[in-house]
Amino acid sequence: MAFQEVATSQALVEGQGIEVVWQGNIIALFRHSGAVYALDGLCMHQGGPLAKGKLAEGTIQCPWHGWKYDLKTGNNSATCQSMLKPYCVREQDGKIEIDFDA
Numbered sequence: 001m002a003f004q005e006v007a008t009s010q011a012l013v014e015g016q017g018i019e020v021v022w023q024g025n026i027i028a029l030f031r032h033s034g035a036v037y038a039l040d041g042l043c044m045h046q047g048g049p050l051a052k053g054k055l056a057e058g059t060i061q062c063p064w065h066g067w068k069y070d071l072k073t074g075n076n077s078a079t080c081q082s083m084l085k086p087y088c089v090r091e092q093d094g095k096i097e098i099d100f101d102a
């Protein structure tokens with residue numbers, strides 16, 4: 001386990017997402033219904049910024065053309081196809097951390 005801090009808890013507001021960059025990778029963090037999620041940050045359709053999308057019922061909807069992804073798995077919600085990498089994320093001591101080795 002090698003959790004790395006990627007944001008402060010304060011930076012991630014309920015019902016919203018933020019984008020972080022870690023070693024060249026764009027990652028979207030979300031706080032939805034009290035839980036924190038982390039997925040690849042760019043939509044698989046045309047690269048829309050998922051951190052600016054709409055959260056609803058366990059999914060994130062891309063702000064550009066509306067593709068939806070499951071927050072836990074990164075799967076496309078319409079096809080169940082695996083699309084976005086989900087990261088192992090935790091929140092502890094006011095920090096949001098990802099285990100990039102998981």
Ligand code: FES
Binds near residue numbers: 062
């Ligand atoms: S870029 Fe995300 S749906 Fe088109």
